[in-house]
Amino acid sequence: MYVLDRIIINGQQRLNGSVFVNGAKNAAVAIIPAALSARGICVIENLPCIEDVNILANAIRSCGIKAEFRDPHTLIIDSRNLTDYKLTFDLARNMRASYYLLGAFLGRFKKAIVPLPGGCNFGIRPVNLHIKGFEKLGATIEQEHGMIYAYADRLVGDHIFLDVASVGATINIMLAAVHAEGVTTIENAAKEPHVVDTANFLNILGAKIKGAGTDNIKITGVQELSGGTYTIIPDQIEAGTYMIAAAITGGDVTVKNIIPRHLDSLSAKLREMGCRIEEGGDYVRVVGASELNSVNVKTMVYPGFPTDLQPQMTALLSTANGTSVVTETVFDNRFQYVTEIIRLGCRVNTQTAQIGIVEGPSKITGAEVSATDLRAGAALVVAGLAAEGETVISNVKYIDRGYEDIENKLRGLGANIKRVNEQGEIVNRAPARDRIFDDTETLGHSIDEVAATLEAPNVVISA
Ligand code: EPU
Numbered sequence: 001m002y003v004l005d006r007i008i009i010n011g012q013q014r015l016n017g018s019v020f021v022n023g024a025k026n027a028a029v030a031i032i033p034a035a036l037s038a039r040g041i042c043v044i045e046n047l048p049c050i051e052d053v054n055i056l057a058n059a060i061r062s063c064g065i066k067a068e069f070r071d072p073h074t075l076i077i078d079s080r081n082l083t084d085y086k087l088t089f090d091l092a093r094n095m096r097a098s099y100y101l102l103g104a105f106l107g108r109f110k111k112a113i114v115p116l117p118g119g120c121n122f123g124i125r126p127v128n129l130h131i132k133g134f135e136k137l138g139a140t141i142e143q144e145h146g147m148i149y150a151y152a153d154r155l156v157g158d159h160i161f162l163d164v165a166s167v168g169a170t171i172n173i174m175l176a177a178v179h180a181e182g183v184t185t186i187e188n189a190a191k192e193p194h195v196v197d198t199a200n201f202l203n204i205l206g207a208k209i210k211g212a213g214t215d216n217i218k219i220t221g222v223q224e225l226s227g228g229t230y231t232i233i234p235d236q237i238e239a240g241t242y243m244i245a246a247a248i249t250g251g252d253v254t255v256k257n258i259i260p261r262h263l264d265s266l267s268a269k270l271r272e273m274g275c276r277i278e279e280g281g282d283y284v285r286v287v288g289a290s291e292l293n294s295v296n297v298k299t300m301v302y303p304g305f306p307t308d309l310q311p312q313m314t315a316l317l318s319t320a321n322g323t324s325v326v327t328e329t330v331f332d333n334r335f336q337y338v339t340e341i342i343r344l345g346c347r348v349n350t351q352t353a354q355i356g357i358v359e360g361p362s363k364i365t366g367a368e369v370s371a372t373d374l375r376a377g378a379a380l381v382v383a384g385l386a387a388e389g390e391t392v393i394s395n396v397k398y399i400d401r402g403y404e405d406i407e408n409k410l411r412g413l414g415a416n417i418k419r420v421n422e423q424g425e426i427v428n429r430a431p432a433r434d435r436i437f438d439d440t441e442t443l444g445h446s447i448d449e450v451a452a453t454l455e456a457p458n459v460v461i462s463a
Contacts, residue, residue, distance in 0.1 A: 011387035015251030029097030040227025049431035103175030133173035157182035250288035294322035311379035318346035337376030
């Protein structure tokens with residue numbers, strides 16, 4: 001991780017062309033831990049080359065299993081000999097998704113010890129619903145010295161109602177329930193595409209999950225999961241960020257390798273603002289308008305407007321004519337970035353922790369700003385693209401957690417953007433992985449055998 005890198009943008013270049021979207025971060029960070037539910041070899045394709053994936057790969061290695069990148073976007077995980085159900089890896093504390101190991105270990109071993117999760121700070125982010133779900137399945141949960149301890153003699157399926165349609169709780173409960181005796185139902189389940197992707201992955205490994213993508217998921221427990229090959233869905237939020245970048249620069253951008261339906265709520269808002277949106281099987285083209293209309297936006301669980309695009313959308317609304325009201329309903333405190341976009345000239349008044357009033361059009365001008373979290377960083381990039389003069393963004397480490405190669409992708413669209421290191425030298429952090437899969441010894445399969453499974457997607461490898 002290059003913590004002292006900065007991104008420098010000279011704004012007001014109209015973006016033009018096409019950009020390719022990588023695999024979904026929030027699916028990747030669930031599917032990597034989910035692979036540890038299986039006693040087998042999993043080949044996970046289309047992983048984004050981002051810091052959160054690197055951290056998780058190191059975290060699972062620290063549990064004593066083999067996890068090697070075959071190429072920057074393909075991770076091979078061999079958890080046949082996994083015996084450890086404890087995660088102590090320090091960096092994992094800082095990321096939210098490390099808690100998925102709790103569900104995976106509890107399901108497979110009936111015990112788990114995992115640190116209380118961190119993650120981007122936008123208010124209190126409790127795990128009470130995860131715990132309530134595990135307890136319903138028969139587990140005892142204790143918290144001590146910053147760790148969560150979960151154990152059960154046996155897990156037995158039950159009916160679990162989630163007070164909030166939590167993504168994390170839905171996935172975590174699914175991970176434990178795939179190994180519970182009998183049937184578990186999760187009511188008011190989250191419907192986000194990455195929930196469906198995780199369920200599809202588990203089903204490839206032999207799980208019996210039905211209804212993912214609806215608010216009622218039914219899981220019939222199985223004794224054991226085996227390995228398999230799986231390709232992660234495209235990143236809806238990365239795609240949305242480039243769509244907003246196109247709109248804020250009045251550009252004409254085709255965002256490729258996506259599932260357009262995952263972006264319906266954003267496309268609808270961009271149309272309402274005056275942009276032209278064209279959709280094909282796996283792309284969306286956004287053609288900006290010379291003047292944008294103000295619109296109100298309320299974040300909601302899927303298929304509503306995603307909270308993870310709220311900061312970027314607020315930046316865009318600053319350039320629209322009139323007043324827009326942005327209401328955040330998913331998190332308690334996701335307007336912390338506002339102090340930074342105000343430095344760029346955006347006029348946003350946070351009336352409460354949930355409501356931002358955006359006055360437009362604002363004259364956006366470059367300044368030195370700092371990312372406070374991942375999507376806050378993306379909002380600063382988006383605003384910087386529209387700003388007159390130079391915007392210098394520090395704390396780029398947050399952006400690197402979730403966006404693969406953002407400056408090269410934007411440069412490919414015509415943005416004047418560069419990354420500099422601590423010394424101010426221009427640097428290129430093209431996708432790379434620290435360890436590439438290289439030998440037969442590691443997995444007990446030759447690379448050719450593993451590669452053969454890649455050519456036939458979703459073929460189960462028996463281990
Ligand atoms: N909540 C509870 N109790 C729980 C769990 C959640 O009250 O036990 C509340 C939260 O406090 C929050 C709401 O439920 O107010 C929704 O939280 P959810 O559990 O759905 O979010 P998450 O699993 O912590 C994931 C993504 C976030 C994304 C949210 C909402 C991952 C690793 N993170 O978080 O992604 O914002 O779902 O879609 O999947 C991002 O990518 O920038 C990001 C923050």
